[in-house]
Amino acid sequence: MEPASLLEEIRFGYGPRLRAARAAGGVDPDRVLAQLTAPDPEGAAWARPDLATRFALIAEDRALKKTGIGANARTTAALKDIVAADQHTAYARPTFAAAGFVERLVNLWANRITVSNASGNVPRFVQSFRDEAIRPHIGGNYGAMLRAALWHPGMQVYLSQIASIGPDSVQGKRRKRGLNENLAREFLELHSMRVGYTQEDVTQLAMLLAGMVHDDKGRRVDKGRVQPGKKLILGQTYDDSDPEAEIDRLVANVALRPETAANVGYTLARHFIADDPPADLVDSLAAAYLAHDGDLPPVYRVLLSHPAAQSPDRQKLRSPQEYVAASLRLLGITAEDDRFAKVMRRMPQALLAMGQPIYRALRPDGWPEVAQGWMTPPMMAARIDWAVDCARLAGDRIDPVAMVDTALGDLASPLLKQSATRAEQRWEGLAVLLGSPEFSRR
Amino acid sequence: MPVDFVLSRRAFLIGCSVAASPLLTPVTFAAASGENRLLVIVLRGAMDGLDVVRPVGDANYAALRPTLAADRPLDLNGFFALHPAAAPLMPLWAAGEMAFAHAVATPYRQGRSHFVGQDALENGTGGAAGDLTDARDGWLNRALSVIPGATAETAVSVGQQRLLILEGENPNQHFFPVSESDLSLQGQTLLAAVNAADPLFAQPFAAGQDLARDTEGMALMKGRENHAQLGHYVAEQLTGPSRIASLSLGGWDTHLRQTKTMTEQLTALSDLVLAVKTGLGRHWGTTLVLALTEFGRTARENGSGGTDHGTGGLMIAAGGALKGGQVWTDWPGLADADLLAERDLMPTRDVRAFAGWALRGLYGVEASAISQVVFPGLDMGSDPALLL
Numbered sequence: 166m167e168p169a170s171l172l173e174e175i176r177f178g179y180g181p182r183l184r185a186a187r188a189a190g191g192v193d194p195d196r197v198l199a200q201l202t203a204p205d206p207e208g209a210a211w212a213r214p215d216l217a218t219r220f221a222l223i224a225e226d227r228a229l230k231k232t233g234i235g236a237n238a239r240t241t242a243a244l245k246d247i248v249a250a251d252q253h254t255a256y257a258r259p260t261f262a263a264a265g266f267v268e269r270l271v272n273l274w275a276n277r278i279t280v281s282n283a284s285g286n287v288p289r290f291v292q293s294f295r296d297e298a299i300r301p302h303i304g305g306n307y308g309a310m311l312r313a314a315l316w317h318p319g320m321q322v323y324l325s326q327i328a329s330i331g332p333d334s335v336q337g338k339r340r341k342r343g344l345n346e347n348l349a350r351e352f353l354e355l356h357s358m359r360v361g362y363t364q365e366d367v368t369q370l371a372m373l374l375a376g377m378v379h380d381d382k383g384r385r386v387d388k389g390r391v392q393p394g395k396k397l398i399l400g401q402t403y404d405d406s407d408p409e410a411e412i413d414r415l416v417a418n419v420a421l422r423p424e425t426a427a428n429v430g431y432t433l434a435r436h437f438i439a440d441d442p443p444a445d446l447v448d449s450l451a452a453a454y455l456a457h458d459g460d461l462p463p464v465y466r467v468l469l470s471h472p473a474a475q476s477p478d479r480q481k482l483r484s485p486q487e488y489v490a491a492s493l494r495l496l497g498i499t500a501e502d503d504r505f506a507k508v509m510r511r512m513p514q515a516l517l518a519m520g521q522p523i524y525r526a527l528r529p530d531g532w533p534e535v536a537q538g539w540m541t542p543p544m545m546a547a548r549i550d551w552a553v554d555c556a557r558l559a560g561d562r563i564d565p566v567a568m569v570d571t572a573l574g575d576l577a578s579p580l581l582k583q584s585a586t587r588a589e590q591r592w593e594g595l596a597v598l599l600g601s602p603e604f605s606r607r
Numbered sequence: 608m609p610v611d612f613v614l615s616r617r618a619f620l621i622g623c624s625v626a627a628s629p630l631l632t633p634v635t636f637a638a639a640s641g642e643n644r645l646l647v648i649v650l651r652g653a654m655d656g657l658d659v660v661r662p663v664g665d666a667n668y669a670a671l672r673p674t675l676a677a678d679r680p681l682d683l684n685g686f687f688a689l690h691p692a693a694a695p696l697m698p699l700w701a702a703g704e705m706a707f708a709h710a711v712a713t714p715y716r717q718g719r720s721h722f723v724g725q726d727a728l729e730n731g732t733g734g735a736a737g738d739l740t741d742a743r744d745g746w747l748n749r750a751l752s753v754i755p756g757a758t759a760e761t762a763v764s765v766g767q768q769r770l771l772i773l774e775g776e777n778p779n780q781h782f783f784p785v786s787e788s789d790l791s792l793q794g795q796t797l798l799a800a801v802n803a804a805d806p807l808f809a810q811p812f813a814a815g816q817d818l819a820r821d822t823e824g825m826a827l828m829k830g831r832e833n834h835a836q837l838g839h840y841v842a843e844q845l846t847g848p849s850r851i852a853s854l855s856l857g858g859w860d861t862h863l864r865q866t867k868t869m870t871e872q873l874t875a876l877s878d879l880v881l882a883v884k885t886g887l888g889r890h891w892g893t894t895l896v897l898a899l900t901e902f903g904r905t906a907r908e909n910g911s912g913g914t915d916h917g918t919g920g921l922m923i924a925a926g927g928a929l930k931g932g933q934v935w936t937d938w939p940g941l942a943d944a945d946l947l948a949e950r951d952l953m954p955t956r957d958v959r960a961f962a963g964w965a966l967r968g969l970y971g972v973e974a975s976a977i978s979q980v981v982f983p984g985l986d987m988g989s990d991p992a993l994l995l
Binding site: 219482506536540541543544545548549552553564565578580581584585586587588589590591593594597600601602603605 | 651652653721722725789790791793798799800801802804805807808811812814815816817818858859860862907934941
């Protein structure tokens, strides 16, 4: 009997887990989409403090700091611990997730709409951004995700929105300060439309956004920073009567533009299918997006049902984070496994060497979504180092030939199967598998 | 149950060279009463016995191995000669502290798989298919149960991999004293092949390997030091409460460029054995070292200056307790008709018999216990008189 293809878990997840049930038989759109509404035990198991908790701790830290030197040692340490533990979730969730599609989507959208660990308070908010602005919306509406992301304090700090002041606002006139266009520009260029707007649209949007605040008292618009008067953005007029509502109306309008639909379609197709995705697929995705007013699951369904989704030709390269998750899943490591603690210690350095330090994308456009971004010689050497160390970790009681089957099923080439067989020790056979292009492709 | 004590220093160190020196894997120890000591070295990857101890007196030998027979080996007994890279061991031979068993093999005859072959060797099974005994434990572990006075104090296995040979019900420990080295040449070759087959990966992979090779000289130095360091460490344990130790040495899978690889391997093995001798001091006189491999290699060299998986192979013995200076063999010959399947050296004796006689001689284990408990179904055959 032909072994069933494991494409679904490889292309739309983080690869098969050792000793776990296999999603065999190729890509089943219903089965994949069911993951979106299934209970989320992995998310719950690695739950992180929410925004309110973080704000409270930051406020307490500030208050204590004023009372004397070193008075805030406890709260500072607690904040540091939170940031460190946040980063563990980046590999723990994909490693332990039963439903890999959910984690893939979280990482995809949190990369399309990037908040990276910059200086200041940003590191304290990145996990909350992912958990509270991105994750709740991956199976919902893209406009709602855009809105949550735009308003999240992580985003507002990361893209300097907190520094933006309407030049003719009360504060602008008093302090002789003005706009910071950073968030307005990236919102249009990266998060939503990508093309089809002008510099004037950016400036007008920056006027509209001036005064946005999201702090421990919640989200609102600081009246003192609001630019008075009407703003003309992409042909629509927004006024200053209720800035918060007007901002949300702007987001809703932009979310439903054809350029945004095309960007969403392109983002999905490029992430899951090919660095240079088929134009008909991108068009179909965009059409589905518009037909369903920005609801994402129907768009995913088009993606999952397209012939390219079933193709055994795996054109995409696993990002380093996907790669390490896939290898740990293959080893069958559990959270209780003492090997996991060892891996946790090694992980930050390993990912740095492979080119993807956790939560530290270099630019607002996020991590590379194409193979060439991960294929420099030192990054490749780092993958091989990981493969070797990981294989040693698995020890000498594994059967590398069986591991090839677990990882790739009938996708494994004769060359890889033969090479795993011919290694002189079991762990070396596993290293050959983990270090092979076939394992890096998805 | 064995317990991990120490993690390798290299574990989780990033940025190290992927270029390899031969592999060191964990050391395992067991304690027994008395002064006699046994060190079992598992040579992983299938050592080419015909290259290490060459049957230069066999009329068919030279023609089978035009490349490998080209250098000048060191005469042992007129018929057999030692690979020149093992020259550091010649003083042991001269002093009667080294011996060999040739054309030997485990009972595993079906498949020539490293994994199955190594398991069969360490498990001590008598199955021709390499099927393991029900307990799936190691023969040296079972031996602990029949060695009079063996204690549990012992046992240490170290690093990320344990040796099956000492796994089982009887307590033992596991340590890993030296830094790990990386993939064997064979492992590197296989990895390079799977990457070369993918146009996207071929160039960056090769360039990454070049980067790694820039530090190879240093890595090799480290590798050499490691073998001596490992030998001293083993000796240190055997001068303490431990009387039985086991370790493995990989890198013997010489499918290509065997001349180079074998030189490195034999240098490593020599470093290791000589460091054990030095470290043991006067205890060397009551020590036996057995180096076993999963199977031998093809009688003919292949088209890439190496040899492929075979059957009949070589056991190396050393130590002050040894009645050395001899090559035990019922030599089968190298004519086509003499070879197994017209390709492999025909095994003429079960290599387990030598290990069995060693346990009998060193620890007084009953013959019945050896053929029933340690090596089920073993016909021990005549006494090769291993020990002084």
